Amino acid sequence: MLRRVAIVTDGPGWHGCRLVRAFRARGFEAVYVRLRDCRFDLSCSWHGIVMPGFGQRLPDGVFVKSVPGGTLEQVVLRLDILHALREVGVPVYNDARAIERTVDKAMTSFLLRRAGVPTPPTWVVETRDKARAVLLKETAAGHRVVIKPLFGSQGSGLRLLSAGMDVPDLAQYQGVAYLQRYIDSGEGRWHDYRVFVIGGSAAAAMRRWGVCWISNAARGARCEAVEPTPALAQLACDAARAVGADYAGVDIVVDRQGDAYVIEVNGMPAWRSLQSVTRINLARCLVEDFVSRCVAPRLEAAC
Missing domain, CATH: 3.30.1490 (Dna Ligase; domain 1)
Known part of the structure; x- marks a missing residue:
């Protein structure tokens, strides 16, 4: 039987193309699915979940790249679909709970503090x-x-x-x-670190040099690949674990005294800027972790 996974995204673009190639290399057909096109129909099948492109059969796994915004009711319904998929045994990467925790900065900060991960007041x-x-x-x-x-x-x-x-x-x-x-990384030398965590390990990292105190690549920051220190790598992995994320982009600022703080944990991170400065194939790493750790055990158990 053909093994098929869903990539949840509204706009496949650069990231989607790389994920499709990586899934194909692992023997999976990947289908783009928009959450806004999914629905519940409790009359159509035992599970009651309708995902375009899959008929009555559910995917072997769901990779969540993005969840579109909308009204409160629309967003809740889209997350409900992801919750329901997990309830019926479909591996979801990252699942709805991790997405809810990371999209909401207040909950992220609360969970980091509760787990003892250094984060600013x-x-x-x-x-x-x-x-x-x-x-x-x-x-x-x-x-x-x-x-x-x-x-x-x-x-x-x-x-x-x-x-x-x-x-x-x-x-x-x-x-x-x-x-x-505000954590000052050095006036005029503003920078932070983005550590990409996959399956509990720091897969790659970059330092972002900002043109102002906001060190985002989308705001013109210059990115350079770095090998994270063991301390930074551990901090990033602890942060991802605190929010329950399978994969995450963890933003860390180190102050002038050398103390590191986790500022944000991104549960649906883009990685194009990081990919541009590292030789590691991040899409391949993501798919390898998802398939080997989440999808394959389910398929083997079903045999």
Whole structure:
């Protein structure tokens, strides 16, 4: 029987093409699936999940590259599909719970702190007055504060707040202020590390040199491959484990004193910039881990 997997993405593009090739090399046909096209139909099969391209048969595994935004109800339904697939025994990589934990910065920070992973002091509040109180206390102690959207990526919406500044209107942040102490990696030499964790190991890493304090490749940062120190690699793996991610892009900042902090854990990371500076075939590594650790044991058990 032909082995088939689904790649969940709205726009296959560069990443999708590489994943398809890597799956083909492992003997799998990969089918692109948009979550917005999936649905529940409890009258059509024993499992009640409809995925275009698979009929009544479910995929042998599901690789989640992206989950599109939408209304609260639409996003919940799309994640429900991923939850349901796992409930009926289909391996999902990363699964819905890991995605929920990493998309939500507040939950990510909570889980990192709970697991003892170093992360900057963080506050999440719903009123401007409470946010102002945090800012006043932090700046009085000589710190600066970053305000971020609770949901967001690629450095969008970030603002650095210093003494004498006011908290912006929270309507810009959907009524929630996510505030985090700013970690200074070196004024004028802004940089951070992206460590790509696959299956509990640090597969590759890069240093991103920012043109400003936001060191995202999407914001013009210059990327260079690095061999992470054992400490950085372990920190990244601990962070991925804390949120339950099979694979993750872990962002780490090292301050002037040499102390490292996990800033974010990305549960649906892009890796094009990292691939451009490393010889490691990241799509192949992802597929190898997914197939060997998640899909193959299920197929063998079914024989």
